[in-house]
Amino acid sequence: MSAARPGLFGRSGLGVVSLGLPVVMFVLLAFGAQDFFSVENVTNVNNQITALAIVSLGQLLVALIGGMDISVGSAISLTSVILVSLGSWVAVPVALALGVAIGLTNGVGVALFGVHPLIMTLASMTFVQGLALLIRSGAGGTVPTVLVDLAQGHVFWLPAALYWCIAAIAFASLLLYGLRFGLRLFAIGSNAQSAALNGVRVAGPRLTCYVLCSLSGVVAGVYLTGRIAAGDPSMGQPFGLDSVTAVALGGVQLSGGVGSVLGATLGTITLGLITNGMNLLGVSPFFRGVLTGLLLLCAISLQRRKAIGI
Amino acid sequence: MTQPTADFPMVATPRREAIVARLLALPISYFGTLALLACAGLLRPNLLQPFLLLLILRQTAPLGVAVLGQSLCVRLLSIDLSYGGVAMAVSYIMTSGYLPLSEPALILICLLFGVAVGATNAFFIARLNASSVIVTLAMALILGGVVTAFSQLRAPGDAPAFLRYVGQVRIGILPIAVLVWCALLVPVAAFLRTSTFGRYVEAIGASPRAALASGIPYVRVVFLAHVLSSLFAVVSAFLILGFVGVGSLSIGADLALNSLAAVILGGVSFGSDRGGALGPSVAGFMLMFCFNLLTSFGLGEPGKQMAQGAIIALAAVAYAVRGGKQEK
Numbered sequence: 120m121s122a123a124r125p126g127l128f129g130r131s132g133l134g135v136v137s138l139g140l141p142v143v144m145f146v147l148l149a150f151g152a153q154d155f156f157s158v159e160n161v162t163n164v165n166n167q168i169t170a171l172a173i174v175s176l177g178q179l180l181v182a183l184i185g186g187m188d189i190s191v192g193s194a195i196s197l198t199s200v201i202l203v204s205l206g207s208w209v210a211v212p213v214a215l216a217l218g219v220a221i222g223l224t225n226g227v228g229v230a231l232f233g234v235h236p237l238i239m240t241l242a243s244m245t246f247v248q249g250l251a252l253l254i255r256s257g258a259g260g261t262v263p264t265v266l267v268d269l270a271q272g273h274v275f276w277l278p279a280a281l282y283w284c285i286a287a288i289a290f291a292s293l294l295l296y297g298l299r300f301g302l303r304l305f306a307i308g309s310n311a312q313s314a315a316l317n318g319v320r321v322a323g324p325r326l327t328c329y330v331l332c333s334l335s336g337v338v339a340g341v342y343l344t345g346r347i348a349a350g351d352p353s354m355g356q357p358f359g360l361d362s363v364t365a366v367a368l369g370g371v372q373l374s375g376g377v378g379s380v381l382g383a384t385l386g387t388i389t390l391g392l393i394t395n396g397m398n399l400l401g402v403s404p405f406f407r408g409v410l411t412g413l414l415l416l417c418a419i420s421l422q423r424r425k426a427i428g429i
Numbered sequence: 430m431t432q433p434t435a436d437f438p439m440v441a442t443p444r445r446e447a448i449v450a451r452l453l454a455l456p457i458s459y460f461g462t463l464a465l466l467a468c469a470g471l472l473r474p475n476l477l478q479p480f481l482l483l484l485i486l487r488q489t490a491p492l493g494v495a496v497l498g499q500s501l502c503v504r505l506l507s508i509d510l511s512y513g514g515v516a517m518a519v520s521y522i523m524t525s526g527y528l529p530l531s532e533p534a535l536i537l538i539c540l541l542f543g544v545a546v547g548a549t550n551a552f553f554i555a556r557l558n559a560s561s562v563i564v565t566l567a568m569a570l571i572l573g574g575v576v577t578a579f580s581q582l583r584a585p586g587d588a589p590a591f592l593r594y595v596g597q598v599r600i601g602i603l604p605i606a607v608l609v610w611c612a613l614l615v616p617v618a619a620f621l622r623t624s625t626f627g628r629y630v631e632a633i634g635a636s637p638r639a640a641l642a643s644g645i646p647y648v649r650v651v652f653l654a655h656v657l658s659s660l661f662a663v664v665s666a667f668l669i670l671g672f673v674g675v676g677s678l679s680i681g682a683d684l685a686l687n688s689l690a691a692v693i694l695g696g697v698s699f700g701s702d703r704g705g706a707l708g709p710s711v712a713g714f715m716l717m718f719c720f721n722l723l724t725s726f727g728l729g730e731p732g733k734q735m736a737q738g739a740i741i742a743l744a745a746v747a748y749a750v751r752g753g754k755q756e757k
Contacts, residue, residue, distance in 0.1 A: 187562070228742065232749040237508070237562070238693050239745060241686055246738025252731035360566060373560050405581070408574030415567040419559040 130305055131379035132370030136418045140368060141385050144392040152399035160395065162278050166346065168391035169280040170195070170339040171361055172384060175369075176291040177335025178362040179383040180328045183295075183304045185311070185375025186229060186236040188329060191336040191362060193247035194221055195355025198340025200251050203260025203350030210263065211341065218337035221247055222330030230325035244359060251352040258351040262344055270345030283342055287335075291380045294331075300324060308375030364411060365390050368418050389414070453751070456696025456703065457744040458712035465718050473725045476718075483602060489717040490606035491668040492687055496709045497617050498661030499688040500697045501654045502561070504634045507554060509655065511565040512662045512688065514572030515546055516681025519666035521576045523592065524585035524676025532589040539663050546572070547659030551652040569685070577678065585676030596671020606668050610710075613664070618706035626650065634702060690737075691716055694744045716740075 148155045174191050181188045198214040205213055221243055228239035272279045295301035303324045306314040315321045336355065343354055363373075369386030371378030393410055397403075469476040476482075495512055502509045519539045522528060528535060546568060553564040588596070595605050621627035629650045633640040641647050662684070669680050692698075694716070695709030719740060723733045 224742070228746055228749075232746045234742075234745045234749050235693075235699055238689070239742065241689065242738045242742035242745065244738070245686075245741065246735050249731040249734025249736075249738060252734065253729075256731075363563070363566070367560070367563050373562060403578050405578035406574055408570040409578070410574075412567040412570035412574065415563060415570070416553060416559075419563050419567075420553065420557050 130309075130377050132372055132377040132382050133379060133385075134370055137368065137370035137382050137385055140414065140418070141389045141392060144389055144396065148392060148396045148399065152396060155395075155399060160399070162280075164391050164395045165278060165284070166280045167394065168387050169283050170343045170346075171358065171365060171390065172284050172387045173287045173335050173339040173342065174358050174362040175365040175383045175387045176287050176380065177332035178366050179291065179369075179371055179378055179380065180294070180304065181236070181332045182363075182366050182371045182373055183308045183375060183378050184325050184328050185308050185373070186325070186328065187363060187373060188225060188236065188240045188332045189359035189363070190221060190225060190240040190244035190247060191332055191339075192355035192357065192359035193244045193251065194218055194333050194336030195340035195343060195358055196251040196352050197221075197247050197254075197355075198337045199344045199350045199354045200255040200260075200352050202266065202341065202344045203262055204254055207263030207265060211266075214337050214340065215334065218333045219330055221336075222333030223326070225333065226326030226329035229329065230322045248352075248356075255350055255352050258349055258354075260350040262348050262350065266341060266345035267348050268345075270342050271348075280342075280346075287338070288380060288384060291383075295380060300327070304328065305376055308377070310376075361390065364415055367415060454703065456694065456708035456712065457747055458691075458694045458696065458708055458715050461694065461740070461744065462711055462715040462718065465715060465722060469718075469722055473722060476722060476725060479602070481721075483599075483604060483607070485717050485721055486607045486714065487604040487672065488721075489714045490604070490610040491665040491672070491681075492684070492691060492713040492717065493610045493710050494613055494661050494668060495665040495684050495688040496691045496695070496713050497613060497706065498658030499685075500692045500695070500702075500706070500709045501621075501630070502658050503689075503692050503697055503699055504630050504702045505651055505654050506634060506637060506699050507561040507651060507654070508689070509550065509565050509658045509662070510562065510685045510689075511546060511550060511568040511572065511659070512665070512685040513682050514569035514576075515543065515659060515662040516666035516669065516684055517576045517678060518542065518572045519663055520670055520676045520678070520680040521580060521585055523667075523670055524588055525580065526586055527579070532591050535589065536591075536667070539667070540660065543659040543663035544656055546662075547656035548652070550659065551655035554655060555648045555651040565685075580678060585678075587675050588670045588673070592667055592671035593674055594671070596668055597674070606672065609664070609668065613661070614706060614710055621706060626653070630654070631702060634699075687716060688713075690741045693748065694741070696748070698748065 154160050174195070177191060178188060197217060201214045201217065202210045204210070225236075225239050225243055228234040229236050270279055270283075274282060295304065303314070303319050306317070306319050307321055307324060311321050336358070339358065340355065344350060365386035366378065366383050367373065367386065368389050369378070369382030369384070371382055371386070390411065393414070394407055397407055397410070466477065499509055519542070522539055522542065523535055528538065530538070550561075550564055550568055553559040554561045595609060598605055600608065621630065629640070629645050632643070632645055633647060633650060637647065665684060666681055670676065673680065691712040692709045695712035696703040696705075697709055716737070719736065720733055723736050728736070
């Protein structure tokens with residue numbers, strides 16, 4: 120059952136808040152921070168939000184079916200330690216296989232056994248984080264050069280991070296708007312029972328969403344590890360909740376059936392601009408959480424639902 | 430009364446089946462605790478010494494208190510993830526010396542602070558129909574950010590003497606913290622079982638729409654539950670602070686997720702309260718006993734985390750398989 124009221128643009132969830140917030144942030148920073156438009160700063164913002172953008176698009180898929188995946192941060196951490204612990208040709212396939220395993224575990228628990236998504240992904244988050252710490256207890260290690268180049272390099276004078284973002288957005292858009300899969304997700308998220316009665320298979324797409332979300336964590340982990348050129352078992356910790364924050368700021372309803380790729384991307388950009396703006400304006404980074412929390416409260420207050428609940 | 434005999438097996442069988450069915454309907458936490466105690470009896474009998482069991486009970490007390498609030502929210506199809514932020518703020522208020530007031534005044538301020546946090550959460554959740562996950566998560570972010578900004582990551586000072594007394598001293602063999610836990614658990618259990626409020630909670634959990642249509646004060650009940658939940662989080666933070674003896678910015682960081690795990694293991698799920706008030710409390714003890722058992726096996730933090738995750742997942746799946754599907 121969807122508890123959502125449609126926004127300005129129907130099931131996309133885009134509304135005044137999700138569209139207006141990044142614009143307001145952009146205008147404020149354009150006037151308030153001198154170096155905001157410098158090439159270096161724009162590149163920095165792009166580099167900083169790429170991993171979150173990838174994960175948020177994965178989280179979007181899960182949110183559309185009324186789920187939530189907080190284990191995605193642990194998938195990033197596990198990927199990071201795998202990449203510095205195994206040989207370059209083995210590491211990426213192993214990380215992808217583990218991502219599929221995490222997603223399947225979450226998907227089977229939620230879609231087949233009916234475990235609440237928050238509980239199932241909390242359990243896998245704890246397990247996978249422990250596994251990452253077991254493989255490597257601290258930051259360090261050597262990252263394969265090819266991955267560093269893929270994350271830090273430039274193609275046609277543009278930073279590689281931009282291509283990672285474009286690829287992730289294009290893939291998510293294809294899934295949601297170019298294939299029947301996307302239509303099924305909106306149907307399941309709006310009303311799973313009704314979708315099932317209309318011949319839509321519910322369990323398969325749900326399971327696929329969790330697998331894709333975990334894989335988005337793996338891809339973000341590959342990018343992040345390449346970018347900082349070191350492995351870190353706690354690298355992904357903030358991403359589980361940050362990705363939920365980003366999709367919520369982008370107008371995606373956690374009750375399912377309402378959301379868009381554009382919304383998730385705008386939510387990510389808003390979070391990125393908050394961090395960047397605070398750096399440029401010399402505000403204590405400790406206040407980032409405060410500002411994010413307040414923005415989140417404002418955003419959800421303006422996105423009223425019909426029912427009380429999770 | 431008819432005694433079951435070999436000639437009339439039909440009388441005994443349904444009764445036995447009923448007993449087995451009732452046993453199987455008990456929360457996972459009961460079986461889990463028994464299994465862990467048996468495992469400890471075989472492999473680490475030292476852990477079953479009364480002294481150590483009481484020590485584990487004392488460790489469980491803060492989680493047990495937090496579980497009372499979390500289970501109340503979960504029964505109402507809501508959730509409270511702001512415990513970490515609340516505990517952090519309470520730790521700062523009580524130990525930083527920022528407010529030069531007497532201990533009772535500081536405790537009162539913390540309790541009022543809990544009411545304010547709960548009321549704010551409840552306002553967004555019950556009045557504005559916002560997602561409880563997002564609201565309480567945002568609250569945790571705000572509180573954590575404010576405390577970190579104020580403290581600049583400097584460790585606060587010692588816990589007040591009264592809290593240290595509550596957290597560390599025993600009356601006879603019983604730690605005071607355990608008595609505080611029981612003093613909250615018993616009235617809360619009795620209240621939920623006998624009061625109109627308890628019936629309202631049950632009705633809303635079973636079907637919010639039906640409850641609303643029946644004229645049950647839905648908004649007021651959810652509001653009160655969230656205020657109580659934050660108050661329990663404050664008391665839980667007091668107990669941790671007293672037990673540890675010094676303030677810390679990481680106090681209660683895992684309180685929200687552990688309490689959620691205990692609630693599910695204890696048979697309370699979103700909208701369902703099969704485990705009552707006791708099931709989640711037993712689950713809290715089970716989790717703490719499990720951590721201690723794993724420590725005694727020499728398992729480090731990573732191994733403990735893996736075991737914790739596996740236990741939560743298996744328990745949640747087992748609960749779902751037994752017919753208590755949690756997804757709503």
